[in-house]
Each structure stands twice: as C-alpha cells, then as structure tokens.
Amino acid sequence: xxxxxxxxxxxxxxxxxxxxxxxxxxxxxxxxxxxxxxxxxxxxxxxxxxxxxxxxxxxxxxxxxxxxxxxxxxxxxxxxxxxxxxxxxxxxxxxxxxxxxxxxxxxxxxxxxxxxxxxxxxxxxxxxxxxxxxxxxxxxxxxxxxxxxxxxxxxxxxxxxxxxxxxxxxxxxxxxxxxxxxxxxxxxxxxxxxxxxxxxxxxxxxxxxxxxxxxxxxxxxxxxxxxxxxxxxxxxxxxxxxxxxxxxxxxxxxxxxxxxxxxxxxxxxxxxxxxxxxxxxxxxxxxxxxxxxxxxxxxxxxxxxxxxxxxxxxxxxxxxxxxxxxxxxxxxxxxxxxxxxxxxxxxxxxxxxxxxxxxxxxxxxxxxxxxxxxxxxxxxxxxxxxxxxxxxxxxxxxxxxxxxxxxxxxxxxxxxxxxxxxxxxxxxxxxxxxxxxxxxxxxxxxxxxxxxxxxxxxxxxxxxxxxxxxxxxxxxxxxxxxxxxxxxxxxxxxxxxxxxxxxxxxxxxxxxxxxxxxxxxxxxxxxxxxxxxxxxxxxxxxxxxxxxxxxxxxxxxxxxxxxxxxxxxxxxxxxxxxxxxxxxxxxxxxxxxxxxxxxxxxxx
Numbered sequence: 024x025x026x027x028x029x030x031x032x033x034x035x036x037x038x039x040x041x042x043x044x045x046x047x048x049x050x051x052x053x054x055x056x057x058x059x060x061x062x063x064x065x066x067x068x069x070x071x072x073x074x075x076x077x078x079x080x081x082x083x084x085x086x087x088x089x090x091x092x093x094x095x096x097x098x099x100x101x102x103x104x105x106x107x108x109x110x111x112x113x114x115x116x117x118x119x120x121x122x123x124x125x126x127x128x129x130x131x132x133x134x135x136x137x138x139x140x141x142x143x144x145x146x147x148x149x150x151x152x153x154x155x156x157x158x159x160x161x162x163x164x165x166x167x168x169x170x171x172x173x174x175x176x177x178x179x180x181x182x183x184x185x186x187x188x189x190x191x192x193x194x195x196x197x198x199x200x201x202x203x204x205x206x207x208x209x210x211x212x213x214x215x216x217x218x219x220x221x222x223x224x225x226x227x228x229x230x231x232x233x234x235x236x237x238x239x240x241x242x243x244x245x246x247x248x249x250x251x252x253x254x255x256x257x258x259x260x261x262x263x264x265x266x267x268x269x270x271x272x273x274x275x276x277x278x279x280x281x282x283x284x285x286x287x288x289x290x291x292x293x294x295x296x297x298x299x300x301x302x303x304x305x306x307x308x309x310x311x312x313x314x315x316x317x318x319x320x321x322x323x324x325x326x327x328x329x330x331x332x333x334x335x336x337x338x339x340x341x342x343x344x345x346x347x348x349x350x351x352x353x354x355x356x357x358x359x360x361x362x363x364x365x366x367x368x369x370x371x372x373x374x375x376x377x378x379x380x381x382x383x384x385x386x387x388x389x390x391x392x393x394x395x396x397x398x399x400x401x402x403x404x405x406x407x408x409x410x411x412x413x414x415x416x417x418x419x420x421x422x423x424x425x426x427x428x429x430x431x432x433x434x435x436x437x438x439x440x441x442x443x444x445x446x447x448x449x450x451x452x453x454x455x456x457x458x459x460x461x462x463x464x465x466x467x468x469x470x471x472x473x474x475x476x477x478x479x480x481x482x483x484x485x486x487x488x489x490x491x492x493x494x495x496x497x498x499x500x501x502x503x504x505x506x507x508x509x510x511x512x513x514x515x516x517x518x519x520x521x522x523x524x525x526x527x528x529x530x531x532x533x534x535x536x537x538x539x540x541x542x543x544x545x546x547x548x549x550x551x552x553x554x555x556x557x558x559x560x561x562x563x564x565x566x567x568x569x570x571x572x573x574x575x576x577x578x579x580x581x582x583x584x585x586x587x588x589x590x591x592x593x594x595x596x597x598x599x600x601x602x603x604x605x606x607x608x609x610x611x612x613x614x615x616x617x618x619x620x621x622x623x624x625x626x627x
Contacts, residue, residue, distance in 0.1 A: 024100055025128045025170040027203050029070045030231050030298060039290060040298040041068070041319060042233070045305055046075040047085040054085070058092060060307055062429075065099055067314055070298070073102035073131060073206075087118055091125040095339070096354045098332040102129035102172065107151040112160070115151070119161065123168065126336040131172040131206060132157040155197045162201040173197045175205040175232065177212075177219040181255060191226045204230050209237040209248065209302055211281075212255045213288045220294050234289055237302040238309030239278025242268035275309060283316040329542045330471045330478075330530050343542055346549035347483060347529055348557075348589070350454055351427035355556060389425040389563045396567045399423060404573035406449075409581065413451050417442040425560040426453040433468045434459075441602045445484075448609025449492050451585075453557065454485035456529070458598040464532065476534035482592040482601040483529050483545070487561075487585040492612050496588075499604035505594040506601070509550050512586050513558045517551065529591055545591055558582050 026042075033040040043064060048054050061072065074089050086103060093101045103122050105115065122130065134154040151157045158171055179190040194205075205223075210216050220232055239245050242264060249256055260281055267273040286299055301310045314320070331345055332353055339357075349356035391399060399422065403409045415421040418439050422430055435442070438457045445452055457480065462469040464476035471478060488496065493510065500506050501520070507527065510518040521527070530543035561582035568575040592601035 025203070026071055026100070026102060026172070027170050027231060029100065030204070030233075033070065034297055038297070039319060040070045041314065042298070042300045043067075043069045043072045043310065044075065044235075044300065044302050045072060045089075047089050048305065054089075057089075057305055058097070060305065061093060061099070062097055064303070064307055064310070065097060067311060068320070069099070071100040071102055071129070073129075073300075074104060076104040076106045076108075076133070087121045087125075090122055090127050091336075094125045094127055095334050095336045096357055098334050100129070100335060101125075101127050102131055102170075103127055104131045104133060105157065106133045107154065107157055108134070110151070112151070115157070115160065116164070119165065119169075123165070124337070128168065129170045129172065130161060131174070132161060132202075133174060155193075155200050158197055158200045158202055170203040171201060172204050172206050172233075173202050175207040175219075175223070177207055177210045177216045178253060178255065180215050180219040180222065187222070191222060194223070195226050195228055198228050198230055202230060205232045206300060207232065207235045208252060208254075209235045210254060211237075211249070211260055211285065212257050213285045213292075215255060216289065217292050217294065220296070232294075232296060233298055233300045234296060235302055236282060236286060236299050236313070237304075238306075238313050239264070239282060240275060240304065240306060240309045241271045242274045244304075245274070245278065275312065279309070279312045279316050283313055286313070286317055328472060329540075331542065343540065344544060345542065346553070347456070347543045347545055348454065348485070348549060348553035350456075350543075351429060352556075354428065359552070359556075389560060389567075390428055391423065391425075393567050396564070400564075400567075402568065402572065402574045404577060406577060406581070409577060410446050410449065410451060413446040414443045417446060417452065424453065425564045426557065437468070438602075441599075445486070445602070445605050445609070448605065448613065449489065450484075450496075450605055450609065451487040451581075452484060453487070454483070454589075456480050456483045458482040458592065458595045458601070460595050460598075464534065472532045472540065473534045473537070476532050476537075478532045479530070479595055481527075481529045481595050482598065483589070484601060484605075485587070485589040487581065488588055489585055492608065493586050493588065495608040495612050496604060499608050500590070503592075503600070503604065505597075506590060506592050506604070508588060508590045509545075509547060510586050510588045511550065511554050513554075513583060515551065515554065517547070519547070527591055527593075545589060550589065554587055557587050 030040065045057060045061060048057050072093060074086050074093070076086050090101050090103045093099050103118070105118055110118075119130070132154055134151075134157075151160065154173060158173065161169055161171055173194070175194065176190070179187055182190065198205075205228075207216070216234065223232065237248060245264065248254070260278075263277050263281060264274055267277065289296055289299070301313065303310050329343065331350065333339070334342065334357055345356065389396065400412055401408075403412060412421060413424065416424050416427070417431065417435070419431060419436070431439070434457055435455065438455065442452050442455060459469050459478060459480035461477045461479060464470045464472045464478055465474060466478070469478055469480070497508075497510075500508060507521045508519060509521070524547060526544035526546035528541035528544050531539055531541045533539055561578060565575045565578040565582065568578075590601065594600060
C-alpha cells in the first residue's frame with residue numbers, strides 16, 4: 024500500500040500514526056540483528072518503515088535486499104530511499120525494478136551526499152544531477168505505481184530571505200514533477216518547524232508533510248547528529264541535557280520528555296499533521312520510550328489483520344490460509360513456498376498438492392550461532408535435561424528453541440502450566456494453541472481481524488515423543504472421538520485416525536459482512552513437508568556439539584527414534600479436554616518406568 028493511502032486512512036479514522044527509519048548495517052551479523060529488531064519493533068505498530076541508501080551508494084544491493092525481506096518475510100510496508108550518488112541510470116532502474124517486484128510502492132528520491140572521501144558532490148556518467156531528475160525519471164518509467172517522497176529541510180527557515188525563497192522554489196518544482204509527500208530532516212526547534220510548514224503551504228504545496236523525529240539516545244550522539252545536520256538546538260534542550268552529559272541514562276530520560284513535548288506541539292499546532300516519522304538509528308529503546316511517553320500504543324488492526332503475519336509481496340498479498348506447522352517459523356514457510364504460482368485464498372482445496380521447496384537451497388537451520396546456542400541450551404546429556412529445556416521455554420524462562428524463531432506467543436501463557444507438565448512427562452512440544460470459543464476480535468491475547476468480529480480456535484498440540492510413550496498415548500486418544508491426529512517418523516511412515524484427506528480448519532473468524540475466514544489449517548501434505556524440516560532442526564541442534572559428546576548423542580538419538588505427532592481436539596467448547604490423554608498416558612508411563620529396575624521416565 025502507498026504511504027499516502029495509509030496516511031489518508033488514518034486521517035479518516037482520526038488516528039495518530041507513526042513510522043520508523045532504519046539503515047542497512049555493514050556486516051552479516053549486523054543485518055541479522057537488525058532484522059530481529061525490526062520484527063520486535065513491528066509490535067510497536069508503525070504504519071510503515073523506510074530503509075536508507077548509503078551515502079555513496081555502496082550498500083545499494085543491501086538496501087534492496089532489506090526492502091525485499093521486510094516486505095516479504097516481516098510483512099511490513101516499506102519505503103526505499105534512492106539517491107543519485109554513484110548511481111548511473113542502469114543501477115537506478117535495477118533498484119526500482121527490484122523494489123516493484125518486492126511489492127514496495129514507496130520511494131524517497133534524493134540527490135544524496137558526496138561519496139565517501141569526497142567533499143563535493145559530482146554526478147556519475149550516465150547518472151542524474153539533481154533529485155528532481157530522479158523524480159521525473161521514476162514518473163516517466165513507472166507512472167503512478169510508486170508514491171514518491173522528497174526531503175524537506177525546516178532549517179532552511181533560518182536562511183536569509185532570498186535563500187529561503189530559492190529553496191522553496193526548488194521544493195515546489197519537485198512537488199510539481201510528481202512528488203506525493205515530504206519527509207523532513209530531523210529538527211528540535213518546533214517553532215522553526217511550524218514556521219517552515221506555514222511557508223510551505225503559503226508556496227502552494229499541499230502534499231502531506233511527515234515530520235522527522237530523532238530520539239535523543241546519548242549526549243555524544245545528540246551532539247554528533249545535530250552538528251552533522253547543522254540543527255538548531257533550543258536553549259531549553261541544552262540547559263536540560265548538558266548538566267547530565269556524562270550520564271547516558273539521564274540524558275535519554277530527559278531527552279525523551281523534551282522530544283515528546285515537541286511532538287505534542289506539532290500534533291496540536293493545527294498544521295493538519297497527524298503522524299511522526301522516527302529516525303531510530305537502528306536502536307529500539309529510545310523510540311519505544313518516546314512512544315510510551317506520548318501514550319501511543321499499537322492498534323490491533325495495524326498489528327494483526329490475521330492470526331499469522333502476512334507477506335506483502337505482490338503474489339502473496341491475497342493469501343489468507345496457511346498450515347499451522349510453520350507458526351513459529353514464518354520465514355521458512357515463505358521461503359519454501361515462494362515459487363508457488365498462487366496461494367490459498369478462501370479455501371485450501373482438497374485436491375491441492377502444494378510443491379514445497381526442498382530443504383536444500385532454503386537454508387533450513389537453527390537461528391542461533393554456536394555460541395548463542397551453547398549459552399541458551401547449555402550441554403544437556405540426558406533426556407531429563409533436554410525435557411527441562413522445553414519446560415523452561417513453555418513457562419517463559421528460555422527465549423528460544425530450535426523450532427521457534429520467537430518467544431512463546433501471548434496465548435501460550437494461557438496453557439503454559441499444562442504444556443510444562445506435558446514436557447515433564449516426556450512429550451516435547453514444539454507448537455501449540457489453546458481452544459478459543461468466540462473471543463472478540465479486539466481481544467488483547469486472541470484477537471485478530473476486523474472490528475466487531477469473533478474468533479475461534481481448536482486446541483492444537485505438536486510434539487516429539489518416544490515410541491513406548493506414544494503407544495500409551497494413542498490408546499487413550501482413541502477413546503475420545505473428538506481428537507484427530509497425525510503421527511510420522513523420520514523415515515516418513517505416516518499414521519492417522521482422520522478419514523478425510525481435506526484440511527481441518529483450526530482457526531477461524533466471523534466478521535460483520537464477510538464470509539467466515541479460516542486462516543489456519545492442519546492437513547497431511549503440508550505436515551509431510553514440515554516433517555523433514557522439524558527433524559532436520561533437531562539434527563542441527565545436535566551438530567552444535569562435538570560429535571562424540573553426550574549432548575550430540577542424546578539429541579541425535581531422539582531425532583532418530585522419536586515420532587513427530589500433531590493432535591487436534593475438535594470440540595473447542597472444552598478447553599482442557601486435549602490434555603487429559605497426555606496426563607493419563609504420561610503418569611502411567613512414569614509409574615511403569617519407576618517400577619523398572621534402574622529405570623526412570625526420562626531414561627527409557
């Protein structure tokens with residue numbers, strides 16, 4: 024979606040909105056850290072993000088890749104910076120084509136800074152000289168496909184009158200060439216900004232103005248940024264901050280209150296400005312503190328239109344159904360299905376046999392480096408120690424497991440005690456959801472979708488289990504006709520008690536004026552594809568350790584001998600019913616092993 028469309032939608036709903044800026048890091052580890060941060064900060068509810076272009080064009084490929092990842096995997100609308108610096112027309116066209124293919128509809132067109140090591144800006148052969156040339160080129164080649172933004176400089180309001188007039192003339196020419204909105208440079212003097220906005224409007228410029236807000240993180244960072252941009256610093260800022268310049272925490276605390284008050288003045292100044300663009304500097308805390316100080320909290324519609332995160336690439340925008348198995352590994356699911364010609368929308372056809380990409384080439388591996396894995400999971404040498412890691416994850420004391428890209432969802436806390444007990448009995452859970460019977464669509468834990476709707480879930484559990492314990496479990500499951508299951512081993516031997524090859528919807532929503540939405544399903548073909556990945560992730564965990572170590576041996580043995588099982592309880596009115604067979608079978612197994620000489624429930 025275009026930024027101007029998002030702005031207009033927020034104005035119709037009388038809502039304040041916000042967005043974030045990030046820049047591409049220079050290292051692979053830095054990139055992974057940034058993606059993790061973008062995913063976390065997505066929960067703060069930005070309407071969109073923008074990705075900068077290196078001052079010299081050296082990270083142009085990384086910018087395009089980051090835009091693609093944010094649109095496709097993170098599922099957030101993105102605006103791509105594009106500069107003239109070191110960019111011949113051919114490179115500009117490649118960047119625009121890649122942005123379009125990624126589903127990006129927004130570009131910030133800039134002349135850019137001089138290349139690294141040069142003081143003067145020079146156009147490259149075959150390139151563009153001014154930002155307006157880039158604007159005209161984009162409009163000529165792509166029509167109105169892209170929203171185009173340009174930079175605005177409130178500091179120009181401090182220039183002599185004739186220079187102010189000249190700068191405003193240049194800005195008006197860019198707008199007339201086809202610009203849709205303006206991002207401003209960072210500023211701290213709100214009076215200068217307000218005067219500049221009034222001058223812009225007086226010049227006949229009517230497009231939206233998006234004020235750029237820079238959180239104050241540290242004294243040195245504040246000094247460096249304002250010096251580089253030649254930003255006017257109000258005396259009130261200097262007087263409040265300088266006495267504490269050696270105390271970063273105090274500077275951040277005071278700076279947050281100062282910048283928040285500046286933001287309030289902007290929003291209350293009758294300028295028809297209802298949004299803020301935060302220059303995050305790839306940092307999370309300062310922006311989060313500002314939003315909290317302003318009492319700006321994410322809206323349900325912004326964060327969760329479906330129970331899973333949507334991809335915003337052109338081919339996937341209408342996708343409304345996914346198998347539950349990848350609930351904790353969204354990126355892997357998107358990667359393994361990126362070559363599909365179409366995606367399930369409305370219903371997952373019974374005859375459909377989705378061609379999931381092979382594991383080779385999709386980089387299926389645990390997210391953690393070896394060092395992080397050892398720090399997180401230590402060196403378990405017995406089944407009991409492995410099971411305890413699963414218990415710790417379920418109760419929120421462990422941040423990750425190989426099968427989860429994220430901490431447990433909020434809804435998991437509803438059943439965390441039951442899950443912990445299951446794992447202590449030998450059922451190693453890797454995915455779950457509680458039963459939900461008609462929660463409001465704006466429920467803070469379970470809600471998703473449009474307003475005034477109701478959402479439902481069948482209880483679901485997925486886990487690894489040893490053969491002997493599985494046999495006991497199935498004997499109890501077969502007594503409850505509301506339970507369906509799939510059991511599979513590493514070789515691919517499948518067993519099920521379901522008599523239909525069609526999908527079983529385990530999440531659905533009922534909304535005013537819409538057909539019933541069924542976004543999450545369980546079905547056999549997808550489970551077969553997921554099986555390979557689930558067992559491979561366990562083997563990846565084993566390979567963290569030395570091959571001859573007890574840790575490698577116990578985890579490898581589990582992956583070789585255990586079964587992967589998913590269970591659905593189809594009566595969503597009875598929230599606890601799904602756990603009963605597990606507790607019964609688990610306690611029986613524990614008692615039988617306790618009566619075995621030298622036996623233990625976790626040692627079988």
